[in-house]
Amino acid sequence: MGETLEQVELCTPPLNTSCMSTLVSPKATLIKTLLYCIALLTVMLNLLVVISISHFRQLHTTTNVFLLSLAVSDLLVGLTVMPTEIVIHQSCWFLDKITCDLFLFLSFILTSSSVGSMVLISVDRYVGICAPLHYSSMITPSRAKICVSLCWICSVIYNFIILKDHLSQIYMFNPCFQECTVFISYISWVVDFIVTFFGPITVIIALYMRVFVVAVSQARVMRSQIVAIKSRTLTVVVKKSEMKAARTLGIVLLVFIACLCPLYLPFLAGEDNTVDGSSAQSWLFSCNSSLNPLIYAFFYPWFRKAIKLIVSLQILQPGSCEVKIM
Numbered sequence: 001m002g003e004t005l006e007q008v009e010l011c012t013p014p015l016n017t018s019c020m021s022t023l024v025s026p027k028a029t030l031i032k033t034l035l036y037c038i039a040l041l042t043v044m045l046n047l048l049v050v051i052s053i054s055h056f057r058q059l060h061t062t063t064n065v066f067l068l069s070l071a072v073s074d075l076l077v078g079l080t081v082m083p084t085e086i087v088i089h090q091s092c093w094f095l096d097k098i099t100c101d102l103f104l105f106l107s108f109i110l111t112s113s114s115v116g117s118m119v120l121i122s123v124d125r126y127v128g129i130c131a132p133l134h135y136s137s138m139i140t141p142s143r144a145k146i147c148v149s150l151c152w153i154c155s156v157i158y159n160f161i162i163l164k165d166h167l168s169q170i171y172m173f174n175p176c177f178q179e180c181t182v183f184i185s186y187i188s189w190v191v192d193f194i195v196t197f198f199g200p201i202t203v204i205i206a207l208y209m210r211v212f213v214v215a216v217s218q219a220r221v222m223r224s225q226i227v228a229i230k231s232r233t234l235t236v237v238v239k240k241s242e243m244k245a246a247r248t249l250g251i252v253l254l255v256f257i258a259c260l261c262p263l264y265l266p267f268l269a270g271e272d273n274t275v276d277g278s279s280a281q282s283w284l285f286s287c288n289s290s291l292n293p294l295i296y297a298f299f300y301p302w303f304r305k306a307i308k309l310i311v312s313l314q315i316l317q318p319g320s321c322e323v324k325i326m
Contacts, residue, residue: 032086035082035085035086035283036083036086038082038287038290039078039082039083039086040078041078041290042074042075042077042078042082042286042287042289042290043075043078043079045290045293045294046071046072046074046075046078046289046290046292046293047075048293048303048306048307048310049067049068049071049293049303050068050071050072050075051306051310051315052302052303052306052307052310052325053067053068053071054068055306055310055315055320055321056302056306056321056323056325057321057322058302058322058323058324058325058326059302059306059325059326060141061141062124062139062140062141062144063121063124063125063128065141065144065145065148066117066120066121066124066144066147066148067121068148069113069117069120069148069151069152070114070117070118070121070292071292071293073110073113073114073117073289074114074289074290074292074293075289076106076110077107077110077114077286077289078286078289078290080103080106081103081106081107081110081286082283082286082289084103085282085283085286101163104163105159105160105163107282107286108159108162108163109152109155109156109159111196111285112154112155112158112159112196113151113152113155114288114289114292115196115200115260116151116152116154116155116200117148117151118200118204118256119200119203119204120144120147120148120151122203122204122207122208122211123203123207124139124144125207125208125211126207126208126210126211127139129211129214129215130210130211130214158195162184162188162191162192163184163188165183165184165185165188193264197260197261197263197264201257201260204253204256205253208252208253251295252295255288255291255295256288259284259285259287259288259291260285260288262280262281262284262285263281263282263284263285265281301326302325302326305325306325309323309325
């Protein structure tokens with residue numbers, strides 16, 4: 001028997017302009033189930049980060065303001081963008097074009113705010129490690145909150161400018177009404193490539209490389225002092241800490257670049273300037289939202305302790321916000 005796992009039909013058969021839709025198959029059902037599990041995991045992990053930083057007073061630090069912004073952005077991705085991408089993947093979009101464009105507009109905003117939050121985190125760590133004596137005066141909680149607010153406001157304004165041509169002519173670019181895509185001009189793609197990809201990547205790599213060089217030099221100084229005072233066995237521990245720092249920074253950079261690069265591969269390859277909300281590139285970058293809490297928070301001991309307190313519902317007890325978490 002030569003049955004095909006996937007067959008194609010029209011979303012609205014009487015219309016010649018109808019989009020093509022893939023019929024439900026066991027393989028497609030399995031993939032959708034897996035994607036829903038990833039979306040649920042994304043929501044749960046980022047919700048734990050948001051609750052931890054918001055609830056425990058000891059975690060109300062300047063650095064965690066940026067982590068909270070990133071977690072909120074990733075939480076919204078898992079809560080809104082991922083489920084919608086799953087729904088329109090291999091199926092028809094039966095809502096109106098305005099709803100489709102609002103969804104794509106939201107996904108663009110969350111992408112920009114997530115990238116902006118990562119840049120803010122890299123700047124915070126750069127100042128904290130390379131200029132520790134000036135950190136408390138340069139980066140205060142109030143300034144951190146202002147930077148986060150500006151990041152979100154600029155994301156909204158920037159993406160509205162990028163998408164304004166499409167939003168003003170939402171019915172012109174898509175003759176197929178069951179398809180949720182957005183058209184972006186070549187100039188807008190170039191600007192977005194510089195602002196959302198090339199610029200942030202350059203800044204993050206430059207700052208993290210500087211942080212890594214300073215961290216390694218400081219570790220070497222500590223190692224030489226330890227060698228002069230105590231036995232040789234302690235030097236092995238310091239070497240392990242150097243490798244752990246290098247590995248963590250490498251994971252942060254590689255995962256972010258690996259998830260962001262595919263979004264701009266069609267542009268670099270000279271393909272058409274359309275963005276599909278259910279494309280593999282968009283979904284891969286959305287999956288970065290589930291990896292961010294693992295990379296930026298899960299390796300912190302306070303996060304593991306916070307998870308235990310949250311899961312055991314101890315945070316509901318009076319005075320739980322004052323618990324020493326670090």
